[in-house]
Amino acid sequence: xxxxxxxxxxMRRQGITxxxxxxxxxxxxxxxxxxxxxxxxxxxxxxxKPRTPVIWVHGLECTCCSESFIRSAHPLAxxxxxxxxxxxxxxxLMAAAGHAAEAxxxxxxxxxxxxxxxAVEGNPxxxxxxxxxxxxxxxxxxxxxxxxxxxxxxxxWGACASYGCVQAxxxxxxxxxxxHKVILDKPIIKVPGCPPIAEVMTGVITYMLTxxxxxxxxxxxxxxxxxxxxxxxxxxxRPHFDAGQFVxxxxxxxxxxxxxxxxxxxxxxxxxxxxxTVRWNEGTSFPIQSGHGCIGCSEDGFWDQGGFYDRxxxxxxxxxxxxxxxxxxxxxxxxxxxxxxxxxxSALKRAQKKTQEKVEG
Amino acid sequence: MTDTDITIRIPNPAAxxxxxxxxxxxxxxxxxxxxxxxxxxxxxxxxxxxxWHWVNAAAIxxxxxxxxxxxxxxxxxxxxxxxxxxxFGYIRFAHFAAAMIMTVGFFGRIYWGFVGNRHARQIFYxxxxxxxWWREIFFELRWYLFIEAEPKKYIGHNxxxxxxxFFFVTLGMIFMIITGFALYAEGxxxxxxPDTLFGWVLGLVGNSQRLHTLHHLGMWSIVIFTIIHIxxxxxxxxxxxxxxxxxxxxxxxxFRDDRVE
Numbered sequence: 001x002x003x004x005x006x007x008x009x010x011m012r013r014q015g016i017t018x019x020x021x022x023x024x025x026x027x028x029x030x031x032x033x034x035x036x037x038x039x040x041x042x043x044x045x046x047x048x049k050p051r052t053p054v055i056w057v058h059g060l061e062c063t064c065c066s067e068s069f070i071r072s073a074h075p076l077a078x079x080x081x082x083x084x085x086x087x088x089x090x091x092x093l094m095a096a097a098g099h100a101a102e103a104x105x106x107x108x109x110x111x112x113x114x115x116x117x118x119a120v121e122g123n124p125x126x127x128x129x130x131x132x133x134x135x136x137x138x139x140x141x142x143x144x145x146x147x148x149x150x151x152x153x154x155x156x157w158g159a160c161a162s163y164g165c166v167q168a169x170x171x172x173x174x175x176x177x178x179x180h181k182v183i184l185d186k187p188i189i190k191v192p193g194c195p196p197i198a199e200v201m202t203g204v205i206t207y208m209l210t211x212x213x214x215x216x217x218x219x220x221x222x223x224x225x226x227x228x229x230x231x232x233x234x235x236x237x238r239p240h241f242d243a244g245q246f247v248x249x250x251x252x253x254x255x256x257x258x259x260x261x262x263x264x265x266x267x268x269x270x271x272x273x274x275x276x277t278v279r280w281n282e283g284t285s286f287p288i289q290s291g292h293g294c295i296g297c298s299e300d301g302f303w304d305q306g307g308f309y310d311r312x313x314x315x316x317x318x319x320x321x322x323x324x325x326x327x328x329x330x331x332x333x334x335x336x337x338x339x340x341x342x343x344x345x346s347a348l349k350r351a352q353k354k355t356q357e358k359v360e361g
Numbered sequence: 362m363t364d365t366d367i368t369i370r371i372p373n374p375a376a377x378x379x380x381x382x383x384x385x386x387x388x389x390x391x392x393x394x395x396x397x398x399x400x401x402x403x404x405x406x407x408x409x410x411x412x413w414h415w416v417n418a419a420a421i422x423x424x425x426x427x428x429x430x431x432x433x434x435x436x437x438x439x440x441x442x443x444x445x446x447x448x449f450g451y452i453r454f455a456h457f458a459a460a461m462i463m464t465v466g467f468f469g470r471i472y473w474g475f476v477g478n479r480h481a482r483q484i485f486y487x488x489x490x491x492x493x494w495w496r497e498i499f500f501e502l503r504w505y506l507f508i509e510a511e512p513k514k515y516i517g518h519n520x521x522x523x524x525x526x527f528f529f530v531t532l533g534m535i536f537m538i539i540t541g542f543a544l545y546a547e548g549x550x551x552x553x554x555p556d557t558l559f560g561w562v563l564g565l566v567g568n569s570q571r572l573h574t575l576h577h578l579g580m581w582s583i584v585i586f587t588i589i590h591i592x593x594x595x596x597x598x599x600x601x602x603x604x605x606x607x608x609x610x611x612x613x614x615x616f617r618d619d620r621v622e
Contacts, residue, residue, distance in 0.1 A: 218551060219564040228551045230569075244448030246437045254437055263434060270569035300567040312432055313574045324574055325433060328581025335585055339592045342505075346596055349507055 007046040007209070021046070028210070031203050033225055045210045052209050053108055053116040055147055056090035059140045060133050060167045060176050061122025065158040066092050068195035071281070072202045088116075091135070102136045105143075109150055117208065118151035120144065120161045124182055125174035132174040141182060148183045153214060155189050155204065156180065159297055162190035162222075169303035170316075180221065187214055190221045192273075194297035199278050200226045220300070222272070231268035231294050234276040237261070255291060265309035266293030273298040370399050402615040403516050405480045405608060413470045414609055420463040421583060427456035428580050432573075457545060464538050480517045484526040494520055513622070514602045516614055522593065529586035533579065540576040544569075 005013075011021055025042040029035070058066075070093075087093065088108040089101065096104055108116060122140075125132035130139030148154060156179045159165035167176040180188045191204055204223050207215045215223040232238065240246070240260040247255045247264050262269070268276070271294050275286040287294055295308045306314035312323035322330075406414070430452050440446045474482045488494045501521035503509045513519075518526055543562035546555035547569060566572045598605035604615045 219560060220567075224551065230547060233548070233550070239443040242450035243443040243446035244434060244438050244450075244452070245443060245446070246434060248437060259437065267570060270573060272569075296568075296570065299570065301571070302568070305568060305570040312577065313570055315574065315578075324577035324581065325429075328578065328584060331581060332584050332588060335588050339588060343592065343596065345507060346600060350600060353510075 005051060006049055007051055008048075010051065011046075028203070028206050031199060032207055042206075042210050045212075049209070049212070053088050053112045054119055054205075055088060055105065055108055055116055055151070056093070056119040056121065057140075057143060057147055058091055058135070059120065059122030059124050059144065059160070060174070061158065061160045063092060063121070064195040065121045065160075065201070066090075068198045069157075069201045070198075072198035105147070109147060113150040115152055116150070117153055117155060117205075118147050118186075119155045119157055120179050121157040122160045123164060123168070123176050123178050125167070125176045126182075127173070127175040132176075144179070144182065148186055151186055153187045153189065153208070154179060154183060155191060157191055157201065158196055159192050159194040159302065162192040163300040163302075165194060166303050169301075188221060189214060189217065189223060192222060192227075192298040192300075194302075196298070197226075197274055197278050197280060200274055218272075220272075226274040226278070227272045227298070229272065229274075231271050231273055231276045231288070235268055235288060236276065237288060258291075261288060261291075261293040263311060264293050265307060265311055267296030267299070267302075267305070267308075268294040271296040271299050396619070399619065401619070402613040404478075404612055405516060405614045406612040407473075407477055407481065408612065409469070409473045410477065410481055411609060411612055413466050413473070416466050417463060417470075420459045420466065421587070423455060423459035424463065425580060425584060425587075427452050427459070428577075431456060432577055460538075460541050460545070463534070464542075467534055467538065483517045483523060484531050487524060487527045498524065512597075512601045514616055525586065525589065529582060533583055533586065537576065537579045537583070540572060540579060543572060544576060 008021065011024075012018075016024075022039070022043060025039050025046065026036075028042055029038045032038075056066075089105040091097075091101055094101060094104070122133075124130055124139070124141035124144050126141060130141040133140040135143050156162045160167065160176075161179045164172070164176050164178050167174060168178070180190070189204065191201060193200070200223075203226065204215060207223075207225075215225060218224045218228055220227075232241075235241075237258060237260045240258070241262055245254065245257075245259045247259050247261050249255070250264070260266070266288065268288060275294070276288065279286045279289070293308070296302045296305060299305070306312070306323070310323065312325055314321050314323055315327060434449060434452075438446065438448050440448070471485070474485050497513075497520040500509065500513065501519050504512045505521070517523070539559060539562055542555050542559040543566075546553065546559050547563065549555045551560070563569060563572060566575065594605045594609075597603075598607075602617050604613070608614045
């Protein structure tokens with residue numbers, strides 16, 4: 001693979017100075033939670049390693065992952081990542097179209113068998129033989145399986161590829177299926193979120209290219225460095241949660257004071273993501289900082305967890321639509337009533353028996 | 362549990378003037394005196410079982426109260442700055458502390474199932490292969506539906522209570538301990554001991570919100586059990602042929618008659 005340039009070559013060709021390059025390496029080390037000793041390591045890897053080809057395919061999705069990715073806060077990171085991965089196929093970003101694009105895909109697979117990374121944005125629908133998503137005249141699921149066959153690893157971008165997202169929400173008419181349930185024999189990294197944070201996306205790719213291995217994953221297959229804690233664990237409003245100071249209504253005094261949004265249905269306590277630390281848009285803000293609760297977009301089945309503004313999930317089983325408290329209280333109430341009636345009948349029966357015994361006795 | 366080796370005690374005619382003190386308490390008929398001479402009681406619940414019952418009851422009441430408040434927090438309080446106030450933190454602390462006590466108690470109870478008397482083992486299994494036991498469940502159901510005129514005598518839990526104990530208490534508590542620790546592991550953080558032991562539950566359920574809901578429904582099932590349990594214990598204490606409420610205080614089950622069926 002001598003014809004492939006190293007990352008450093010590409011950066012220099014793009015007019016990036018050595019100084020900027022070193023800055024980028026330091027920033028990446030910091031973003032990945034590595035010590036300063038890793039900066040020269042990253043620089044060395046960048047200077048000597050050939051670029052890793054990446055095929056980026058799109059299934060049922062809204063392109064918000066791509067939109068997020070190209071807005072990576074540090075402009076250099078975006079440029080570098082976009083150019084350092086040899087993005088050989090991405091039907092949204094590439095210049096080629098039609099047959100030329102499909103030919104590029106086949107070329108890349110053929111040329112780098114077993115060496116390329118497959119990035120999947122969106123997911124394949126399986127109903128009607130996959131007819132709900134057609135790429136280049138064929139169902140997307142076929143393109144996905146073909147591209148996955150020789151991939152070194154797969155990155156599932158966003159909630160769609162990782163868990164299914166809105167198209168897989170109940171009743172899931174197209175049977176949209178997350179990637180790990182279709183491709184069973186490849187290492188898969190889930191980078192959930194709708195979309196995932198840009199820096200998280202570039203961070204994951206940089207880690208894989210630098211160290212030539214998958215980042216450490218948690219039990220659900222997400223990079224532990226970004227998804228090991230809940231929004232809640234690092235939320236700057238957490239002291240108000242512990243104090244029992246909550247926003248009670250959207251326009252109340254507590255909302256103005258920036259109290260905890262728990263009662264407004266914030267899903268921060270049940271959502272694993274890096275929003276409260278990395279934040280969005282160059283670290284400007286994140287939903288809770290803007291006064292709106294977290295909707296839990298990086299969680300499995302987040303569309304089916306009841307309303308975004310309810311603390312307790314609406315349960316839809318048994319043809320009812322109530323939360324656990326309403327169900328429990330109703331059941332306890334009905335039972336309490338039954339107990340009272342039962343006690344009354346018991347007392348009557350007993351009185352009746354006594355009278356009978358008296359008469360007979 | 363099924364003792365077929367029953368000794369029927371016969372009063373000793375050679376005994377001296379029996380139970381003089383009992384006569385002094387008044388109202389004793391000759392047949393009363395005859396009856397209380399017999400040991401009309403069985404020691405069922407040993408001290409550790411009784412202690413566990415009451416500690417467990419207190420822990421569960423605390424867990425229900427605090428658990429409900431964690432799901433539906435009390436109105437915001439403005440005692441001071443957030444740094445000086447820890448209202449919700451204390452509610453959660455009480456929940457976790459009671460849960461730890463309940464868990465330790467449950468393990469102690471399992472231990473006592475091994476070393477205690479035969480009644481200490483009853484709540485940990487149900488004899489589903491015993492046809493007679495199934496018939497007795499339906500008998501007890503008919504008693505509760507006012508179809509049977511008179512209940513039977515039982516030393517341990519009656520078959521219906523046995524089923525309730527097994528599903529609501531034994532399995533119910535195991536479910537609450539596992540889901541509860543899985544939720545606790547989220548706060549304790551990945552790599553912590555609770556996470557190492559119970560982190561797999563979150564992976565199984567998939568979504569922490571869903572896990573919260575399951576734990577919440579578990580609480581309501583225990584509320585329902587508590588209502589049935591207290592009502593049935595008081596009702597049986599009044600209407601059945603043996604003691605109920607005093608038994609879990611003293612450990613002795615007393616019987617009201619000496620008929621063999």
